[in-house]
Amino acid sequence: MKLLTTIFLLFLFSINSGFAQSYLLSNVNIVSLEDDQILRNQSIVIDKGKILKIIPASELIEFAGYQVIDGKGNYVYPGLAEFHSHLPVAQNGTMQLQEEAMWLYLANGVLRVRGMIGHPSHLILKEKVESGEMAGPRLFLSGPSFSGGSVSSADQAAQLVREEKAAGYDHLKLHPGLSMEEFMAISKTAKELDIPFGGHVSLDVGLEVSLENGYKSIEHIDGYLEAMVPDYSKVLEPSIAGPFSMLLVEEADQAKLPRLIEMTLENEVWIAPTLTLYDRFFGSKPAEEYRNIPEMKYMSAAQVESWINAKTPYEERGILTIENVQPHMEFRNQLFLSLHRAGVPMLMASDSPQVFNVPGFSIHNEIKLMSEAGMSNYEILKSGSVNPAAYFEQEDDWGMIKAGLSADFVMVEKNPLEDLNTLKYPILVVMKGKMYDRAELQRQLDKIEANHKR
Structure with missing residues (x-):
């Protein structure tokens, strides 16, 4: 059957209405x-949000009744992950910041x-995304964090686990300060409840105990440096x-x-490296130089100012x-690469929105740093797709x-696999079968920028 040409009006109607079931x-x-x-010159058959079949582009006759969209020789891949996010909280009865994220x-x-710092409003957000009421990625939510500030005893800690x-x-999500x-x-x-946990390594607990007692993921590659310092009193x-x-x-x-690497492997612990958090928050580039970089236009002036105020004290004390x-x-970087080359699974994560890491955009900073550290393009892509799926089984x-x-x-x-820079410019995003073209994505970005006009 002769290859059908894209029917643009139907295509746009399907994108905007979101009810195209089969294409x-x-x-x-x-x-x-x-x-x-x-897999070159292929066709992806999509039915009710699932991939029904993948066939050579020339073999369309079996699906003659389907709407056909011409991919024009472009590349499709499974997409990226942000596996350490701080999702915004609904404020004053509005979910604007959540929808923007x-x-x-x-x-x-x-x-x-x-999500790695939870709030009850996140559960509502997830429900809206899963029902299709709001556009968004797949969400996996941690509850409010366990830390020296939120936990007062072992019994109370156990009760918080049950409640979450x-x-x-x-x-x-575990933060520092736990006994x-x-x-x-x-x-x-x-x-006992079969709920995974991970996060920072409390100094009174240490990396080895954390690895041996159930941590599923270590965030920020935390605890490894401390475990390698002979005089632990300095760490404290x-x-x-x-x-x-x-x-x-x-x-x-x-x-x-x-x-330490052997223990990480033996206990099947994952790493969320967040290289860009350290590059931007604890790097030597002055905070003020981040104020007007392009992606900051999608953040409120108050948010950007709070990030500058978070970094500035370290600069003033001469630490950075x-x-x-x-x-x-x-x-x-060497620790990251050593863990990776030993076979420790990595999760693509940038800790957004966090100091100068804007949701979505910061993942491309993370990808650049992973590549510069020595990770291959193939493994970088896996860290944002195959690995996150395996993490949650x-x-x-x-x-x-x-x-x-899906x-x-x-x-x-x-x-x-040859050019990571192309990831910054999606032509089409498909989420559970629903399509969002570049024009729609840009329209939403423009709307967010207008919401935070300086």
Whole structure:
């Protein structure tokens, strides 16, 4: 059957109304991520939000009744992840900031998000996204965090675990400041209720105990540097250690790293590296230089000011000099690469919206830093698709472009296995079969910019 031409009016009507149930995206090159090969000149048959079949573009006769959309030889891949986000909270009865975050993620090809500081309004947001009432990526939610400030005893910690599980959260987030007894109560109860947990490593607990007692993910590669410093009393003194112990890099005993990596692998712990958080928050570039970078136009002036105020004190205290920052960044990059090359699974994560990391846009900063650290394009793409699906044991539902899985993917102009920069410019985003073209994504970005006009 002769290849059908795109019927633009029907295509746009389907995108804007969102009710196209069955269609065929033809003439595309597929980066399925089942392996590192490209399926060239293919057609993806989509029915009720699922990938029904993938066939050569020339074999359309079986699906003659389907609407056909010409992919024009572009590339499709399963999309990206933000697996350490701080989703906005609904304020004054409005979900504006939450809805904006959803569009910022989609406009950057981010199709799955793990929230790591929870709030009851996030559960409402997730329900609206899952029902189709609001556009957005897949959401996986941690509840309010467990920390030295929110936990007062082991019994109370266990009760909080039970409450968050009952409320419907998918994950638990641990912040610093937990005692050993409190941590063990969280670990025991979480295992009993089968809810994953992870986050920062409390200094009184330490990395090794965290690895051995159920942490599913270590955020920010936290705890490794501290575990490598022979004199742990220095780690416990903030004026000596600096933020995230960055001033103790030169004292790290590299001979301890192989055992820590071995323990990470033995306990099947994942890493969410958030390289861009450290690059921007604890890097030597002055805070003021971030005020007017392009993506800041999607944030309120108050938000940007709060980020500047968060970084400035470290600058004023002389901590973020090149002499202090450079060894720390080099150490983190090497630690990241050592863990990755040993087989520790990585999760694409940038900690947005957090200091100078704007939702969606910050993931491209993270990708750039992962690449510069030595990770291959293929493994970077897996960290945003295959790995997040495996983390929540949902590989049979999403994470690749494959028959039977959800139709979640992004179309870009170039082959992302060769050019990561192409990921910044989605032509089409498909989320559970629903299509958002570049014009719609840009319209939403323009609306967000107008909301925060300086």
